[in-house]
Amino acid sequence: MIKKLTRELLEQIKEKAERSRGDILAMTYLAASGHPGGSLSSIDIYTVLYNVVNMDKDKVIVSHGHTSPGVYSALARSGMFDPLAPIKGFRRVGSVFEGHVEPSVPGVTWGTGNLGQGLSVAAGHAIAARLKGIDVDCFVVMGDGEQQKGQISEARRFIKKYSLNNITVIIDDNRLQISGDRDKVMPQNLHAEYENAGFKVLEIDGHNHEEIYNAIKTATEDSQSPYAIIAHTIMGKGVSFMEGKATYHGRALKNDEMIQALKEVKLEWPIEELKALREKPVGEEFNWKGWDYPEVKQGEPRTYGKDILTDNRSAFGTALVDVAKANKDIAFAVFDCDLASSVKTGTYSTEFPDRFFEAGISEHNTAAMAGAASTQQVVSIFADFGMFGIDETYNQQRLNAINRAHLKLVCTHLGVDVGEDGKTHQCIDYLGLMRNLQGFKVVIPIDPNETDLATRWALSSPGNCL
Structure with missing residues (x-):
């Protein structure tokens, strides 16, 4: 008021x-x-x-x-x-x-x-x-x-x-x-x-x-x-x-x-x-410490044996649901751009429909919006293909870094092995781009077990993370 x-x-x-x-x-x-x-x-x-x-x-x-x-x-x-x-x-x-x-x-x-x-x-x-x-x-x-x-x-x-x-x-x-x-x-x-x-x-x-x-x-x-x-x-x-x-x-x-x-x-x-x-030294005493981040419990990690055939993105989707269930008293927000079935946030959307936000094909708005939400003690996740979540929205991710957000950017379809999708979806510059952004942590898990651990670590850690 x-x-x-x-x-x-x-x-x-x-x-x-x-x-x-x-x-x-x-x-x-x-x-x-x-x-x-x-x-x-x-x-x-x-x-x-x-x-x-x-x-x-x-x-x-x-x-x-x-x-x-x-x-x-x-x-x-x-x-x-x-x-x-x-x-x-x-x-x-x-x-x-x-x-x-x-x-x-x-x-x-x-x-x-x-x-x-x-x-x-x-x-x-x-x-x-x-x-x-x-x-x-x-x-x-x-x-x-x-x-x-x-x-x-x-x-x-x-x-x-x-x-x-x-x-x-x-x-x-x-x-x-x-x-x-x-x-x-x-x-x-x-x-x-x-x-x-x-x-x-x-x-x-x-x-x-x-x-x-x-x-x-x-x-x-x-x-x-x-x-x-x-x-x-x-x-x-x-x-x-x-x-x-x-x-x-x-x-x-x-x-x-x-x-x-x-x-x-x-x-x-x-x-x-x-x-x-203005000739004198600046001498300012403003001490901005950034934004608070909630204490998130990682939950029990999963181990995928040789007999379990799955992929990294599925392991991410499962770990995301696990961590959200272990922290029901903390606000989670998952933002999607019409790719939930591909980036494996569909199960989360069913379990937590009021904490899942479908933005349609609007990556620029979503990247900035998810970053801003993450500064308000919300565990904010933006999951997308690498070409869209990184290359297309690099400007917005740069602002998230400058503003010391706590965004969890989860990207699939990275690198040179995305096959039939062709050149437009073969994002091979993601590592260099994101490592250029101050404070943006970059984790590239090699298999579902590493993906499970990386997801739990990222969701429980302050700061921007890809």
């Missing part, structure tokens, strides 16, 4: 948003890089969200991670940390305040940058909340340009299928992207796309704090549908010469522009003082 919007809180939000505009310009100007335009168009959304949601329970996922200056300032102004910290550290080596949002920053739920990931992450969080029986609202702030990515359509279908009605999408619709007018780059009817996917859609002024709040309130009070809030905004809002200009999407202000902009925004400190601050 969000906070009540009192007149006092509304005035505080207005003041914080004005100060954040100065923070955004200072961060990007002093770093001589970054994305001020979208940060200025999103800042009113961030300011309302971070001041009315329960940050100890609810999830705010920022999908267009390049608007990090706005995220960092809004979080700081909401009390998460000193507002000077991101101005001092933004885009500096050794600072957590990177150019795109990272979970090492207090208040950031998931590190993004490559677009189109946030809605899948929200689905993972919503599934985790359902399995654990807790009430969580999931908010996803997205850019309008990233709606062009197909993964978002995959996520929308999954959200509707499983009635993940605690998800609210807020789109920063400033109608501009790097190449200019969004309608000329790739025209889309965002309202129709979300409505046709089963979302209720609201359209608001994305710079009107009361309208933002009322839309969020409407969405969170309706348990019958997921919501998409299309917030009409202006790129560069608050600085007259930046407004509506695509050039400021990813360009910091030059000296003369900064002088002019400071006449229109509130910057709390003299710019020369901030320059001097």
Whole structure:
């Protein structure tokens, strides 16, 4: 449940948003890089969200991670940390305040940058909340340009299928992207796309704090549908010469522009003082330790004798059911992309139908969703063919590694011995690819007995594992 919007809180939000505009310009100007335009168009959304949601329970996922200056300032102004910290550290080596949002920053739920990931992450969080029986609202702030990515359509279908009605999408619709007018780059009817996917859609002024709040309130009070809030905004809002200009999407202000902009925004400190601050060592004391993982009992291992004819994938499926049965008090989630009979998760789906999620042929959404669910004390398994679970979704697996997830990625049909399926399914680069990802453990069992032991070990061990 969000906070009540009192007149006092509304005035505080207005003041914080004005100060954040100065923070955004200072961060990007002093770093001589970054994305001020979208940060200025999103800042009113961030300011309302971070001041009315329960940050100890609810999830705010920022999908267009390049608007990090706005995220960092809004979080700081909401009390998460000193507002000077991101101005001092933004885009500096050794600072957590990177150019795109990272979970090492207090208040950031998931590190993004490559677009189109946030809605899948929200689905993972919503599934985790359902399995654990807790009430969580999931908010996803997205850019309008990233709606062009197909993964978002995959996520929308999954959200509707499983009635993940605690998800609210807020789109920063400033109608501009790097190449200019969004309608000329790739025209889309965002309202129709979300409505046709089963979302209720609201359209608001994305710079009107009361309208933002009322839309969020409407969405969170309706348990019958997921919501998409299309917030009409202006790129560069608050600085007259930046407004509506695509050039400021990813360009910091030059000296003369900064002088002019400071006449229109509130910057709390003299710019020369901030320059001097950035000359000092970063010296941050944020200590993010990653995500907790449940204590999972491995159960009794099975031994397959010479007289038992079986294969590795069948041994995996059997061990998975064994471990799940031995840990009924722990939330398990198995995600499938229309291959349960091939990757041998079918028995699990029969034994635990409420803990099995069929996503259809939508590997990109599933890889990100399963990774996000694994950060919420859920034993999350994504089983697929190697070509799809690794090669096709390498970008998503890389994000799972960056976010220090606990995903259990189980892949079959690997290597050069998949026979008649042909070249497209002969994934021989999987070992090199996954060993490139920091913290991703890779285990290649040779027979059913090793597969049984490897499965039990992986399910009971924290961290990402293939």
